[in-house]
């Protein structure tokens with residue numbers, strides 16, 4: 445059974461034609477062509493598929509595409525404020541070497557964005573708690589935490 | 605992934621009819637965090653899912669001093685976890701909610717789904733049982749209300765008949781001088797299922813324990829009460845020796861199995877340690 449789902453992705457109204465058993469993750473990657481969002485496990489364990497739906501981070505693998513009808517979805521492709529500019533988090537991840545193979549990075553960036561939007565000055569504990577659903581097999585997390593802290597400072601400076 | 609059909613219900617009656625009429629392998633679909641994983645890992649054969657998220661009236665959260673807290677079937681773990689009311693009045697439930705999966709999972713998973721999946725290790729069940737919660741059940745012929753402690757009949761099994769739908773849960777208010785605790789024990793702090801979970805809710809009256817409920821998770825076919833341990837504690841001042849003998853009794857009352865997460869012996873030992881600790885923590889909170 446196929447269905448047309450209308451939603452907003454990264455600020456643009458879109459529609460996707462999907463099988464009703466298709467996950468939001470597969471729909472984003474295969475139907476919409478937004479392959480930034482990754483599939484690490486397909487069962488909610490790794491966080492590589494994290495996207496923000498109606499303001500809340502969720503695992504795109506644990507949501508059906510049909511459930512996104514009428515929703516606002518933000519993916520890593522929407523993080524850049526403009527064509528040639530990076531989000532402070534993206535910039536800090538590059539400078540700190542917070543990405544190695546990069547597979548976890550899109551999910552971690554979306555989770556970190558939500559964290560800093562809600563809590564501009566997170567403690568180390570806040571960052572650990574915020575990222576506890578995101579697994580990174582390469583970096584050992586230290587550089588990721590450094591990058592998030594540095595982005596937080598820059599975003600704060602840019603606001604004042 | 606295995607293919608299945610999706611049906612969005614708009615009323616309880618329609619959902620209930622779909623659940624009975626579409627035949628075997630038809631399941632109610634809520635947050636989907638258990639169901640989708642079970643489909644992908646081929647643990648459950650599913651031909652149809654009936655989504656209840658479009659049914660109005662199942663998302664409410666209300667509180668009043670006599671009835672307590674009532675939340676609908678669609679209320680997510682994350683939404684309840686973020687409520688100040690839950691943090692202040694139901695700290696045991698709040699600890700269980702905050703320990704379930706990740707932020708992303710909690711934004712989809714519902715509390716009612718966690719209860720209906722009826723896993724012995726489900727984190728929200730022990731504090732809800734210790735608090736004396738009730739579950740509201742819709743069927744096409746009548747509505748019934750069942751004490752949560754009587755809802756489970758085995759691992760993954762409940763008293764629900766085909767076509768019955770849980771509409772919400774009510775948790776009575778905490779009395780004066782009450783104290784609560786939930787301790788989850790696992791191998792690591794985050795993204796971990798309980799190896800053992802112990803919830804204690806008690807009331808103190810002039811230094812004497814007037815009521816207490818102990819609920820033990822992941823050490824039996826369902827979450828268990830520990831009635832003999834509770835009886836040892838009721839009417840006492842909860843001094844260290846009494847707490848110790850109740851904790852020993854709880855070890856006798858539980859019926860753990862060995863699996864990948866821990867051996868039965870280890871689980872039983874941990875019931876002893878954590879029951880004592882949870883009673884002490886609840887007692888301190890009551891002061």
Ligand SMILES: Cc1cc2nc3c(=O)[nH]c(=O)nc-3n(C[C@@H](O)[C@@H](O)[C@H](O)COP(=O)(O)OP(=O)(O)OC[C@H]3O[C@@H](n4cnc5c(N)ncnc54)[C@H](O)[C@@H]3O)c2cc1C
Nearest residue numbers: 488634635636637638639705713714717718720726727770
């Ligand atoms: C990565 C990950 C980590 C997790 N960690 C934990 C953890 O630490 N602790 C823990 O306890 N759980 C954990 N879980 C499981 C937890 O997410 C689920 O138990 C969840 O709460 C189920 O709710 P749901 O709304 O997603 O249910 P669904 O998957 O939609 O449904 C679950 C079951 O309940 C039935 N059901 C749902 N709602 C109703 C209703 N209203 N009436 C009748 N039947 C109903 C469904 O038919 C189905 O059989 C984890 C899951 C994942 C994916």
Ligand code: FES
Nearest residue numbers: 484485486491505
């Ligand atoms: S792919 Fe969704 S959590 Fe791993």
Ligand code: FES
Nearest residue numbers: 544545580581582
């Ligand atoms: S950079 Fe490889 S998994 Fe995180």
